[in-house]
Amino acid sequence: MSPKSQNVDTMRNFNRASVMKLVLESPGIDRSRLAVETGLTNATMTRIVQELLGSGLVIETAIQKTNQGRGRRRTGLQINAKGGYVLGLSILAFNTSVVLADLSGAVIESVAVQPTDLSDARQTLDEICAAAEKIISDHDIARDQVLAAGVAIAGYLDVGGGTWLHSPYLRWPPFDVGKSLENRLNIPISVENVNRCIAISETRVGCCAGLTDVFLVRAALGLGSASISNGRVLRGHNNTAGQIGHFPEGRVGAMCSCGRSDCITMVASGWSILDRMELRDAAGDALDVIEDQGAKLLKVLDQANTDKDVAHIVRQAGAALGNHCVTTLRALDPERILLTGPLGRSAIYGQAFWESLVRNGITTEITTAHDVSISTPSMAASALGLSECIYSPSFDVQKILANKEKIKKASANTPLVL
Numbered sequence: 001m002s003p004k005s006q007n008v009d010t011m012r013n014f015n016r017a018s019v020m021k022l023v024l025e026s027p028g029i030d031r032s033r034l035a036v037e038t039g040l041t042n043a044t045m046t047r048i049v050q051e052l053l054g055s056g057l058v059i060e061t062a063i064q065k066t067n068q069g070r071g072r073r074r075t076g077l078q079i080n081a082k083g084g085y086v087l088g089l090s091i092l093a094f095n096t097s098v099v100l101a102d103l104s105g106a107v108i109e110s111v112a113v114q115p116t117d118l119s120d121a122r123q124t125l126d127e128i129c130a131a132a133e134k135i136i137s138d139h140d141i142a143r144d145q146v147l148a149a150g151v152a153i154a155g156y157l158d159v160g161g162g163t164w165l166h167s168p169y170l171r172w173p174p175f176d177v178g179k180s181l182e183n184r185l186n187i188p189i190s191v192e193n194v195n196r197c198i199a200i201s202e203t204r205v206g207c208c209a210g211l212t213d214v215f216l217v218r219a220a221l222g223l224g225s226a227s228i229s230n231g232r233v234l235r236g237h238n239n240t241a242g243q244i245g246h247f248p249e250g251r252v253g254a255m256c257s258c259g260r261s262d263c264i265t266m267v268a269s270g271w272s273i274l275d276r277m278e279l280r281d282a283a284g285d286a287l288d289v290i291e292d293q294g295a296k297l298l299k300v301l302d303q304a305n306t307d308k309d310v311a312h313i314v315r316q317a318g319a320a321l322g323n324h325c326v327t328t329l330r331a332l333d334p335e336r337i338l339l340t341g342p343l344g345r346s347a348i349y350g351q352a353f354w355e356s357l358v359r360n361g362i363t364t365e366i367t368t369a370h371d372v373s374i375s376t377p378s379m380a381a382s383a384l385g386l387s388e389c390i391y392s393p394s395f396d397v398q399k400i401l402a403n404k405e406k407i408k409k410a411s412a413n414t415p416l417v418l
């Protein structure tokens with residue numbers, strides 16, 4: 001392909017993605033409004049809309065009369081929710097699950113997966129993919145209608161975004177996670193660190209929709225963060241930005257998963273709360289005890305609502321997180337802080353976090369998982385799959401059109417059976 005035709009294709013794909021996003025955000029929008037919003041000519045818009053109608057991704061809404069002139073009518077467009085599907089996979093220490101969602105982003109089903117041995121990467125990927133295939137067939141969805149998958153993973157990938165670098169809990173060897181899943185599922189895959197995945201999902205379609213500068217802290221057994229700055233994920237030079245849990249705390253506490261004993265994880269996380277209550281398993285972050293520790297943490301958070309001594313420990317952890325976020329928040333200057341994870345759902349932890357920020361002069365608005373419902377990791381992963389693989393210039397609409405043509409020809413050639 002010549003560089004010129006490549007450029008034309010790139011532009012075409014970019015324009016098509018812009019049109020799809022506008023149709024998703026403004027159901028019923030008509031062609032002339034789309035042309036105005038995108039700055040494209042009517043001829044280009046007609047071609048793109050024909051392509052989207054032909055592929056079944058977009059459908060026409062009922063004809064509506066307009067106020068402009070007698071007898072003028074317009075046909076709007078909307079996303080055909082059942083025109084395609086996306087998978088969301090989450091691979092976390094104790095939250096491995098699969099979501100099937102339609103093209104509008106509505107979740108059809110969410111299924112928890114219990115990997116036989118989470119530390120075995122190959123087997124875990126096989127089991128997750130088998131669960132994904134089962135959901136698709138349970139809903140009688142044609143396999144080629146599943147167009148992409150997003151993956152939220154508890155770890156960090158390399159700069160290229162495909163190869164697994166490290167995770168404190170999963171301890172998988174380095175391999176190309178995206179390619180491994182693409183080979184199994186045979187669809188485009190977008191993989192992202194779980195905290196970033198939730199931040200992307202919430203700023204695109206969730207409680208922070210429309211905001212461009214958001215700082216997310218996910219407080220669970222461990223701590224993680226993600227930053228959306230000027231609408232983009234802050235990745236850092238090595239694509240590992242956001243490891244807030246390993247900020248040095250100064251005081252020496254219990255041993256962190258990274259091998260140090262002065263990380264804020266040891267004063268502000270779920271581990272620190274379990275440690276103070278002498279409930280932390282000596283095996284620490286071994287995979288087989290994490291699930292048990294996660295369940296214990298949820299019980300403790302519940303207990304904090306009625307037991308003032310437990311509440312005090314939870315409050316201290318929330319306040320410690322607030323104190324340690326002050327410097328980062330001054331450096332990033334977000335318009336909203338999003339506190340998620342099991343500790344984010346605790347009103348006591350969230351209140352202490354907020355109070356310690358205010359004491360330090362930070363008045364940024366805070367949304368917590370206690371105030372609003374925040375996407376689960378696999379729901380966020382399905383939103384990632386939609387935005388990175390479908391409402392995206394990388395989406396291969398020609399493949400869908402070719403498939404439709406093949407089906408049409410095959411059915412035309414089938415002899416009538418009486």
Ligand SMILES: [Zn+2]
Pocket residue numbers: 245246256257258259260263265
């Ligand atoms: Zn650490």
